[in-house]
Amino acid sequence: MDNIRLRFPPSPTGKIHIGNMRTALFNWLVAEQKGGELVLRIEDTDQARSSKEFEEIIIREMQWLGLDADEGVGLGGEYGPYRQTERLDIYQKYGEKLLESGSAYKCYCTQAELEEMRKKAAENDKMPRYDGSCRNLSQKEKEAYEAEGRDYVLRFKMPEEERTIVVDDIIRGKVEFKSSVLDDFIIFKSDGMATYNFAVVIDDALMKISHVIRGEDHLSNTPKQIMLYEALSFELPEFAHLPLILDENKAKLKKRSKDSVYVGEFREQGYLPEALFNFMALLGWSSGDEEEILSKEEIVARFALEDVNKSGAVFDREKLNWMNAKYIRAAELPRIVELSIPFLIESDLIDKDYAEENRDWLAKVIDEARTGVDYLAQIPTEAELFLTDIQFEDQAAAAEEFSGEDVKLVFESLKEKLYAKKELTPERVAEIFKELKNELDVGGRTIYHPTRLAITGKGSGPEMTSVISIFGADEVAKRLDSALQLAE
RNA sequence: GCCCUCAUCGUCUAGGGGUCUAGGACACCAGGUUUUCAUCCUGGCGGCAGGGGUUCGAAUCCCCUUGAGGGUACCA
Numbered sequence: 001m002d003n004i005r006l007r008f009p010p011s012p013t014g015k016i017h018i019g020n021m022r023t024a025l026f027n028w029l030v031a032e033q034k035g036g037e038l039v040l041r042i043e044d045t046d047q048a049r050s051s052k053e054f055e056e057i058i059i060r061e062m063q064w065l066g067l068d069a070d071e072g073v074g075l076g077g078e079y080g081p082y083r084q085t086e087r088l089d090i091y092q093k094y095g096e097k098l099l100e101s102g103s104a105y106k107c108y109c110t111q112a113e114l115e116e117m118r119k120k121a122a123e124n125d126k127m128p129r130y131d132g133s134c135r136n137l138s139q140k141e142k143e144a145y146e147a148e149g150r151d152y153v154l155r156f157k158m159p160e161e162e163r164t165i166v167v168d169d170i171i172r173g174k175v176e177f178k179s180s181v182l183d184d185f186i187i188f189k190s191d192g193m194a195t196y197n198f199a200v201v202i203d204d205a206l207m208k209i210s211h212v213i214r215g216e217d218h219l220s221n222t223p224k225q226i227m228l229y230e231a232l233s234f235e236l237p238e239f240a241h242l243p244l245i246l247d248e249n250k251a252k253l254k255k256r257s258k259d260s261v262y263v264g265e266f267r268e269q270g271y272l273p274e275a276l277f278n279f280m281a282l283l284g285w286s287s288g289d290e291e292e293i294l295s296k297e298e299i300v301a302r303f304a305l306e307d308v309n310k311s312g313a314v315f316d317r318e319k320l321n322w323m324n325a326k327y328i329r330a331a332e333l334p335r336i337v338e339l340s341i342p343f344l345i346e347s348d349l350i351d352k353d354y355a356e357e358n359r360d361w362l363a364k365v366i367d368e369a370r371t372g373v374d375y376l377a378q379i380p381t382e383a384e385l386f387l388t389d390i391q392f393e394d395q396a397a398a399a400e401e402f403s404g405e406d407v408k409l410v411f412e413s414l415k416e417k418l419y420a421k422k423e424l425t426p427e428r429v430a431e432i433f434k435e436l437k438n439e440l441d442v443g444g445r446t447i448y449h450p451t452r453l454a455i456t457g458k459g460s461g462p463e464m465t466s467v468i469s470i471f472g473a474d475e476v477a478k479r480l481d482s483a484l485q486l487a488e
Numbered sequence: 489g490c491c492c493u494c495a496u497c498g499u500c501u502a503g504g505g506g507u508c509u510a511g512g513a514c515a516c517c518a519g520g521u522u523u524u525c526a527u528c529c530u531g532g533c534g535g536c537a538g539g540g541g542u543u544c545g546a547a548u549c550c551c552c553u554u555g556a557g558g559g560u561a562c563c564a
Binding site: 009010011013043044045046048049107111114118121123129151153167172175176177178181182183185186188189190191193195196197200215216217218219220221223241243244246250251252279282283284285286288289290291292309310311312313314315316318319320321322323325329371372373382443444445447448449452458459460461462463464465 | 489490491492493494495499500501502503511512513514515522523524525526527556557558559560561562563564
């Protein structure tokens with residue numbers, strides 16, 4: 001195979017989560033790096049659980065992360081259609097081929113019969129496998145079943161003789177399976193739809209996929225698929241099975257996991273796509289460099305499937321937070337402002353009109369608030385003190401604080417100096433505090449604490465120099481005056 | 489149960505026989521900066537699952553045990 005062709009084939013049975021998206025990312029990285037194509041195929045053979053809504057979410061979240069496919073659902077391409085339910089005629093063609101060549105047969109066993117078989121196998125400490133009852137049904141028996149109106153499935157006939165099937169995996173090396181552990185697995189369900197194992201082989205072959213990069217949970221399916229490749233005389237692609245992403249219990253990340261797992265949740269909480277991108281790339285892979293904040297370009301340049309780890313990786317939300325915080329602080333301010341405003345509106349701190357009219361001031365507030373957050377949904381908490389009227393947790397205690405010795409002197413001097421400066425940058429405010437300390441015979445605490453309380457209503461928060469710079473002289477003077485009034 | 493995979497600090501990892509008294513990052517702890525919290529800077533704590541081999545020499549190679557995960561569906 002000369003062309004590098006990758007595929008990401010999610011099944012739209014739920015919102016896309018980090019585990020799947022990381023698979024998409026690694027496929028995308030290889031395609032990007034080697035100038036190959038990435039195909040987005042939708043595996044909706046489970047017709048009961050698949051839905052269009054989930055398909056749309058998959059596409060939207062991939063776009064958000066910048067993982068654009070070159071071909072596939074929503075994009076078209078010469079190997080379509082790209083939705084498996086729309087490829088049924090193709091699967092049927094190959095199913096018939098196998099039926100004719102004797103590599104497949106109709107099986108009329110009922111679910112209850114199969115259940116019985118599994119139970120027996122478990123009792124005998126054997127891997128549950130289909131016993132092949134319907135392998136050599138006589139014409140008469142078949143007709144009898146048909147007459148009964150029994151549904152049938154199509155099973156692939158495993159070769160009789162014992163042999164070893166080797167999966168040559170880029171990440172794991174050669175993995176061997178004895179054919180005796182494989183049974184006559186189903187390739188067509190009784191609802192007439194192809195099963196995953198069958199459809200995936202047909203599609204990968206027909207779509208000329210060169211590298212199948214997927215989660216380790218598919219490793220055990222691979223020998224079955226290899227048998228199908230052989231039976232259909234298809235050329236084998238390269239395989240690479242990625243380590244799984246684990247939840248806090250070290251189990252495969254899934255819908256039931258406690259922590260957030262959906263890509264959408266991270267987007268909604270104000271994680272930046274480039275931060276998630278960077279973080280996911282480091283789950284199971286490392287550049288070998290000690291620097292971990294890597295741009296998309298750096299990751300594309302350095303990525304190699306050969307360097308992917310074999311063991312599962314726990315999704316560490318704390319580290320993602322740290323990384324996201326770094327990206328938030330490094331990002332262009334206008335973009336952060338844009339992304340933060342919806343959160344402020346949502347928190348009822350501001351409304352749309354306010355956001356438009358006070359954009360510059362809001363930018364200052366958000367610029368300050370961003371230094372204290374891990375993700376943008378936390379912006380309102382940090383910005384609140386700038387956007388609401390002052391509120392004391394304990395008004396009586398505050399009043400007492402303000403009535404302290406020298407407080408009035410400090411406040412009045414501060415006001416005077418604030419008005420003496422033209423533009424209140426944090427640096428100038430810092431100078432003012434220095435002067436205050438030198439000129440007034442009071443301790444540092446007497447200057448800072450009451451001041452902070454009077455202006456923000458709280459005992460801690462952003463640096464006073466920033467707070468005063470953002471509020472400006474008028475607002476600060478007003479708050480200092482009210483504090484003094486409270487003291488009386 | 490059976491099959492497959494995996495195994496370095498709590499977590500993500502570097503390491504592919506000597507340069508390892510095992511390096512980095514997150515988290516944690518302490519100190520410094522900010523007379524606050526956070527940011528930031530500095531330092532610290534902390535690991536090769538266990539047992540056998542191979543070798544002059546194993547985190548690195550082999551075997552066993554243990555542990556973890558995945559698969560075992562008319563889910564994908």
